[in-house]
Amino acid sequence: MKHLITILLSCILLASCTKNDPPGWKFPDMSQVPKTPEGDKIRFGKELISHTNVHIGPYAENPARRFAGNNLECGNCHIDAGTRPNTLGFVGVYLLFPAYSGRVDTIISIRQRINDCMVRSMNGRPLPLESYEMECIVSYYKWISTEVSKQVPEKYDGLRKLKLLDRAADPNLGRMIYNRKCNTCHAENGAGAYLTGNIEKGFDIPAVWGIDSYNNGAGMFRLITAAEFIKAKMPYYNADLTDEEAWDVAAYVISKPRPHLTGVENDFPDLNEKPVDCPFPPYADSLSAERHKYGPFTGLSGKFPK
Numbered sequence: 693m694k695h696l697i698t699i700l701l702s703c704i705l706l707a708s709c710t711k712n713d714p715p716g717w718k719f720p721d722m723s724q725v726p727k728t729p730e731g732d733k734i735r736f737g738k739e740l741i742s743h744t745n746v747h748i749g750p751y752a753e754n755p756a757r758r759f760a761g762n763n764l765e766c767g768n769c770h771i772d773a774g775t776r777p778n779t780l781g782f783v784g785v786y787l788l789f790p791a792y793s794g795r796v797d798t799i800i801s802i803r804q805r806i807n808d809c810m811v812r813s814m815n816g817r818p819l820p821l822e823s824y825e826m827e828c829i830v831s832y833y834k835w836i837s838t839e840v841s842k843q844v845p846e847k848y849d850g851l852r853k854l855k856l857l858d859r860a861a862d863p864n865l866g867r868m869i870y871n872r873k874c875n876t877c878h879a880e881n882g883a884g885a886y887l888t889g890n891i892e893k894g895f896d897i898p899a900v901w902g903i904d905s906y907n908n909g910a911g912m913f914r915l916i917t918a919a920e921f922i923k924a925k926m927p928y929y930n931a932d933l934t935d936e937e938a939w940d941v942a943a944y945v946i947s948k949p950r951p952h953l954t955g956v957e958n959d960f961p962d963l964n965e966k967p968v969d970c971p972f973p974p975y976a977d978s979l980s981a982e983r984h985k986y987g988p989f990t991g992l993s994g995k996f997p998k
């Protein structure tokens with residue numbers, strides 16, 4: 693009986709997933725990548741997203757290639773190398789750039805956008821714009837975006853929107869949820885776990901805060917982004933949080949210490965472009981950084997994620 697229910701449930705879930713996928717969505721099939729020099733770049737681009745730490749992490753074999761400052765992999769947030777919808781997917785992203793970036797109030801290239809994640813999510817330094825690694829990541833993006841119609845690329849990436857809370861998200865409530873649903877994997881101290889317990893081998897389970905995590909300038913340090921990601925994918929294998937739990941546990945995660953990026957107060961020079969949940973001043977309104985960090989967001993200045 694139990695099995696039957698599980699099977700039934702998975703069918704319903706599968707059906708609804710398919711229904712919610714963007715029209716024309718097509719998983720990129722890596723076996724179709726041509727066996728050519730360009731194909732090699734595409735495959736290595738995917739490898740860089742999936743095993744970032746091996747090639748450009750703080751313990752990469754070649755010291756000159758140590759660009760990331762933490763042991764995260766791009767794919768820890770851009771799930772399955774960005775091939776899934778609603779978990780920061782990359783399918784179609786190639787078509788979105790060049791694009792306006794409110795953070796610097798100017799048009800940026802896809803390479804500059806990659807480097808934003810290198811400096812913030814990866815707490816590292818930028819990849820040289822003409823480096824082989826950069827070429828390969830862009831080749832991969834280009835290839836997985838080929839099937840996407842130009843009219844709808846924005847539907848392929850990003851996160852599914854959560855209804856906003858009408859109260860502040862609560863790190864104290866979040867701590868209880870974390871200790872019930874997350875610490876078996878990410879550890880009570882947020883540090884995750886290393887393969888064979890050895891930092892040089894990289895993460896088995898990535899850190900969610902602390903010195904080997906993303907820094908305070910990262911998108912994942914903003915409440916709305918973190919809550920939407922967590923709601924979509926965590927707990928891994930069993931993403932069953934209510935919206936409210938996702939908000940509170942995200943608040944707990946971003947309340948914890950992590951690497952500090954200097955100069956974040958200079959981001960978003962046009963304050964009207966600043967995301968509403970940016971956790972550092974100045975703002976176009978006179979409300980507190982605390983309110984912008986945890987909400988409630990109604991009545992605040994700033995942009996909501998698209």
Ligand code: HEC
Pocket residue numbers: 741744764765766767768769770780785788802805806809810813814829849850906910911912917997
């Ligand atoms: C800690 C999580 C995390 C990690 C690790 C990470 N990113 Fe991101 N990335 C994000 C988030 C969150 C966004 C959306 C940012 C926002 O909303 O401001 C994003 C956005 C992007 C975008 C723009 C996507 C779009 O649709 O506009 C690119 C390109 C990107 N990341 C590349 C990378 C690459 C390459 C790496 C590894 C070198 C990486 N990211 C590592 C969290 C992460």
Ligand code: HEC
Pocket residue numbers: 764767768769771772869870873874875876877878896897898899900912922926927928929933941942945
């Ligand atoms: C079964 C183990 C497991 C559980 C339980 C789990 N996670 Fe994760 N989490 C992962 C793995 C593995 C990844 C990396 C995903 C990947 O690489 O595909 C991850 C990635 C993340 C990330 C993005 C990467 C980073 O390091 O910041 C966040 C944020 C996160 N988890 C938060 C949570 C929260 C909050 C909970 C509890 C609600 C939770 N996770 C429960 C295994 C788990």
